[in-house]
Amino acid sequence: MLDQVLNALLTVVIxxxxxxxxxxxxxxxxxxLLGSDEQTSANxxxxxxxxxxxxxxxxxxxxxxxxxxxxxxxMWLSLNGASGENFxxxxxxxxxxxxxxxxxxxxNNLLWLIIVPIGATVFGLIVAVMADRLWWxxxxxxxxxxxxxxxxxxxxxxxxxxxxxxxxxxxxIGILNAIVNGLGMEPQVWLQIPFWNNVFLMVILIWIQTGFxxxxxxxxxxxxxxETLEAARIDGAxxxxxxxxxxxxxxxxTIIVVWTTITIVVLKVFDIVLAMTNGQWDTQVLANLMFDxxxxxxxxxxxxTIALVIMIAVLPIMIWNIREVNKEEGTR
Amino acid sequence: MASIVLKDLVKDYGKVEVLHxxxxxxxxxxxxxxxxxxGCGKSTLLRMIAGLETVSGGEIYIxxxxxxxxxxxxxxxAMVFQNYALYPHMSVRQxxxxxxxxxxxxxxxxxxxxxxAAEILEIKDYLDRKPRQLSGGQRQRVAMGRAIVRDPQVFLxxxxxxxxxxxxxxxxxxxxxxxQRRLGVTSIYVTHDQVEAMTLGDRLMVLNGGYVEQFGxxxxxYDRPASVFVAGFIGSPAMNFMKAKINSGKIKLPNGTILNSxxxxxxxxxxxxxxxxxxxxxxxxxxxxxxxxxxxxANTLVHGKLKDSDEPFVASMPxxxxxxxxxxxxxxxAPEALHMFDAKTGKRLEP
Numbered sequence: 001m002l003d004q005v006l007n008a009l010l011t012v013v014i015x016x017x018x019x020x021x022x023x024x025x026x027x028x029x030x031x032x033l034l035g036s037d038e039q040t041s042a043n044x045x046x047x048x049x050x051x052x053x054x055x056x057x058x059x060x061x062x063x064x065x066x067x068x069x070x071x072x073x074x075m076w077l078s079l080n081g082a083s084g085e086n087f088x089x090x091x092x093x094x095x096x097x098x099x100x101x102x103x104x105x106x107x108n109n110l111l112w113l114i115i116v117p118i119g120a121t122v123f124g125l126i127v128a129v130m131a132d133r134l135w136w137x138x139x140x141x142x143x144x145x146x147x148x149x150x151x152x153x154x155x156x157x158x159x160x161x162x163x164x165x166x167x168x169x170x171x172x173i174g175i176l177n178a179i180v181n182g183l184g185m186e187p188q189v190w191l192q193i194p195f196w197n198n199v200f201l202m203v204i205l206i207w208i209q210t211g212f213x214x215x216x217x218x219x220x221x222x223x224x225x226x227e228t229l230e231a232a233r234i235d236g237a238x239x240x241x242x243x244x245x246x247x248x249x250x251x252x253x254t255i256i257v258v259w260t261t262i263t264i265v266v267l268k269v270f271d272i273v274l275a276m277t278n279g280q281w282d283t284q285v286l287a288n289l290m291f292d293x294x295x296x297x298x299x300x301x302x303x304x305t306i307a308l309v310i311m312i313a314v315l316p317i318m319i320w321n322i323r324e325v326n327k328e329e330g331t332r
Numbered sequence: 333m334a335s336i337v338l339k340d341l342v343k344d345y346g347k348v349e350v351l352h353x354x355x356x357x358x359x360x361x362x363x364x365x366x367x368x369x370x371g372c373g374k375s376t377l378l379r380m381i382a383g384l385e386t387v388s389g390g391e392i393y394i395x396x397x398x399x400x401x402x403x404x405x406x407x408x409x410a411m412v413f414q415n416y417a418l419y420p421h422m423s424v425r426q427x428x429x430x431x432x433x434x435x436x437x438x439x440x441x442x443x444x445x446x447x448x449a450a451e452i453l454e455i456k457d458y459l460d461r462k463p464r465q466l467s468g469g470q471r472q473r474v475a476m477g478r479a480i481v482r483d484p485q486v487f488l489x490x491x492x493x494x495x496x497x498x499x500x501x502x503x504x505x506x507x508x509x510x511x512q513r514r515l516g517v518t519s520i521y522v523t524h525d526q527v528e529a530m531t532l533g534d535r536l537m538v539l540n541g542g543y544v545e546q547f548g549x550x551x552x553x554y555d556r557p558a559s560v561f562v563a564g565f566i567g568s569p570a571m572n573f574m575k576a577k578i579n580s581g582k583i584k585l586p587n588g589t590i591l592n593s594x595x596x597x598x599x600x601x602x603x604x605x606x607x608x609x610x611x612x613x614x615x616x617x618x619x620x621x622x623x624x625x626x627x628x629x630a631n632t633l634v635h636g637k638l639k640d641s642d643e644p645f646v647a648s649m650p651x652x653x654x655x656x657x658x659x660x661x662x663x664x665x666a667p668e669a670l671h672m673f674d675a676k677t678g679k680r681l682e683p
Contacts, residue, residue: 227417230384231478235431236405245430249421 019058026054071311077304082297092305102306105284109313111198112205112269112285117262119206121255124213128221129243131214141218145211152208156275159204163190163276192281201283204272209265213258220254221247253328260321267314286310334395334408334485334518335360336381342389343376343542350376351542353390358535361516363509365533367523367565372539375490378522382411382488394486405434410479411488415495416471418463418478424450425459428477442481449480452511469500476508480515487512487519493528505531526566530554538562560678563604563671569633574643575675576603583670587641589617594667597681604671607633607648616664620645622655634661 030050034043081088096102127144131137147155164174165187172178177187191197224247232246248255270287277283279292286306294303336358343351351373358364366374379385381392383404392399399407410431418427425446432442450456453473463471472492479487489508493501509532512519523529529536530550538545538553538561546558550566557563563571577584579598583591591603608631610618619639626633632653638645639660647663655661672681 225415225417227413227415228419230404231411231413231417232419232430233384234382234404234409234411235478235482236434237430241434246419249419252421 022058023055027051030054074304074307074311077300078308080301080304082299082301088301092301095302096305096309101284101289104282105279105286105289105306106309108198108283108285109267109269112202112266113263115199116202116205116209116266116269117259119202120209120213120262121217121259123206123210124215124258125217125255127210127214128218129247131218132221141214144214147208148211150208152205152271153275155204155208156272159207160276163200165189165191191277191283194282197277197281197283201272201276204276205266205269209262213262216254216258217251220251224250253324256324257321257328260317260324263317264314264321267310267317286313335393336364336486336518336520337393338381338390339393340390341377341380341387341392343373343380343385344388349388349542351380354539354542354544355390356537356544356547358518358520361518363512363519363521363532363534364537365521365523365529365535366537366539367526367529367533368539368545369565370524373542374522374524374539377539378488378490378520381486381520382409383407408485409488410482410484410486411490412472412475412479412492414491416463416475418471418474420463423460423462424455424466424474424477427463427474428481431478431482445481445483446477449477452480452514453477468496469504472496472504476511480511485518487517489519489521491523492521494523494525501528508532527568530566536566538565540565556680557604557671558680560602560604560673563673567606569607569646569648571604571606571671572645574603574638574645576601578672583672585638585641586643587638589619589638591617591665591670592667593670593672595672595681597672599681600675601681602673602675602678604673605645605665606669606671607646609669610647610663610665612649612653612661613664614662616662618645618663618665620647620661620663622657622659622661624657625654627652627654636661 030047034047034050078092079087079089081091127141131141134140150158161173162175164172165177166172166174172181172187174187174190176190180187190200193200228246228250229242232242237246268287269285270291273279273283273285273288274291279285279288284292287310290303290306290310293299293306297303338354338356338358341351341354342349354377356364366377368374376385380387381394383399383402387400394407394409419430422430428446428449429442432445437445446459447456450459453476455470455473455477458466458470458474463474466474472495475492492508493504496504505528508521521532523532530553533550535547535549536553537547540561546553546562553562553566557566557571560573564573575586577599578593578595578601581593581596583593583601583603585591585603610616620634620636621639622634622636624635626635631651632649634647634649634653636645636647637643647661673679674681
């Protein structure tokens with residue numbers, strides 16, 4: 001135990017030391033090579049041009065190594081067979097568009113894409129607006145924000161208990177079935193009801209993401225000048241009209257940011273499905289399917305193909321998201 | 333068009349009363365300025381008339397209707413805010429049309445009114461721009477345009493010029509006055525700037541700490557301020573004050589100088605003398621040790637102390653005056669230019 005702590009400390013010290021050494025040393029070398037002797041403006045210009053690259057180099061290097069290279073490797077693997085050695089052309093992609101499981105996953109992902117971002121954003125917005133008007137609003141906000149701190153797997157464990165079903169005569173310990181029982185109805189196997197089991201899984205992610213949406217939107221709402229709302233009241237707008245035609249348009253940029261951010265989370269959804277159903281009963285999603293083909297199918301080609309599909313789906317939303325964030329921060 | 337009556341108006345936040353029994357009657361078409369230092373309750377009063385703040389006590393009438401419980405939209409008022417409060421996502425045209433659209437006016441009527449208002453305010457070229465593309469002065473015009481198109485019974489202005497630079501402020505001040513004259517709409521204008529108040533208002537309501545100190549025309553306030561507060565607030569440079577005693581009409585200053593008044597009072601008083609009312613006079617009773625001059629071109633402000641005392645005194649002399657600091661200047665003052673206030677209550681003692 002103590003060994004491990006010491007090891008960790010040592011690693012931190014060495015890591016930081018190497019970084020300092022690199023930045024300081026490289027800077028020193030640059031000043032040495034192009035400094036002192038000939039203080040010409042040409043040399044100065046050259047130095048200012050080179051210096052940023054010295055500081056950027058480690059980041060760029062590791063980004064390429066761990067991000068860019070894998071992308072190309074994945075592309076190559078997707079054109080190869082299961083072992084990743086024999087070239088098969090587009091066979092994996094052709095397999096994908098004909099595979100029932102893959103199509104099911106795409107369909108489910110689309111459902112997730114529509115329902116979760118809208119659900120989380122709308123609930124977040126409602127809470128953000130309402131919480132400012134109630135004395136216990138801040139308590140409610142803290143409670144709603146809390147799931148943000150729970151890992152997806154942890155959340156899944158919690159919700160497994162919510163949806164739990166016991167067969168036969170045993171007592172229902174799932175809260176949902178307990179309520180259903182209490183109302184005098186038949187308990188259900190929630191996670192096996194076609195279509196709706198997807199929705200039940202989505203509820204978990206909405207439960208987690210609503211807090212995120214709420215916090216960001218709440219800040220945006222506070223940024224709306226109070227006077228514009230008062231001016232609207234004098235102009236004769238009622239509460240709903242003020243909300244839809246004065247408040248929403250003023251925070252529209254933020255809503256887009258929240259919505260796209262959650263969309264990206266949704267496209268990568270994996271843990272919840274794995275922990276809750278592992279894709280059974282038609283709840284499969286792309287990320288879990290990829291994982292399945294990698295670990296159980298041991299097929300590098302097919303899992304890479306699925307990974308590429310996910311990446312292609314995420315990219316445009318990512319770009320849009322970054323643009324909106326930049327706009328919000330006024331860097332453009 | 334409508335008159336406005338405030339009856340015994342009270343505003344409190346819990347136990348703290350911020351407006352104390354404010355009363356006043358504003359005539360139809362009058363330009364009323366509510367003026368006072370920050371925190372005096374003037375904005376609160378305006379917002380109560382607008383319906384943005386609840387009324388804790390008393391009554392507000394617009395026309396002959398009691399409006400205490402009416403929504404702002406139903407009071408037939410329009411308000412111009414300090415920060416313009418334009419809707420940032422709407423074009424100038426949409427900003428001006430929004431209130432009319434909510435009132436379900438026909439499209440042609442809305443267009444006609446917006447065009448007319450834009451014509452008056454000279455913002456026709458900007459109608460399709462967003463507020464952020466406009467300068468401060470242009471935004472101010474749009475905010476006024478939004479008020480004008482509504483054709484309301486009352487205009488409310490909440491320090492509308494305080495975000496503009498000095499030159500623009502003077503220009504807009506004149507334009508607001510001209511516009512109000514032209515439209516003849518009863519207007520209430522809140523400001524902390526006494527020059528703005530004096531130049532704009534038909535009548536001024538001076539508020540201090542939630543009390544109405546005085547309500548009258550600018551000239552009344554200048555000539556016969558009802559209290560030390562009003563006397564000090566109205567007029568620039570500010571009135572000189574000093575403690576004094578009056579005995580059967582003879583005023584004795586702390587340094588022993590005797591001034592004649594036109595009354596027969598005997599009391600402890602605060603004496604007020606406007607800088608512009610003293611006249612250089614070799615036989616004058618007031619003696620001033622000069623400390624410095626402020627040359628303003630048209631006139632010169634002489635800063636100094638009354639002889640043999642620490643009482644600061646400012647005199648305003650026409651034209652250029654320059655003396656060595658330390659010289660003694662003599663002034664006389666007409667008895668009717670002396671303002672006498674009760675030393676304790678600060679209220680004016682009528683001669």
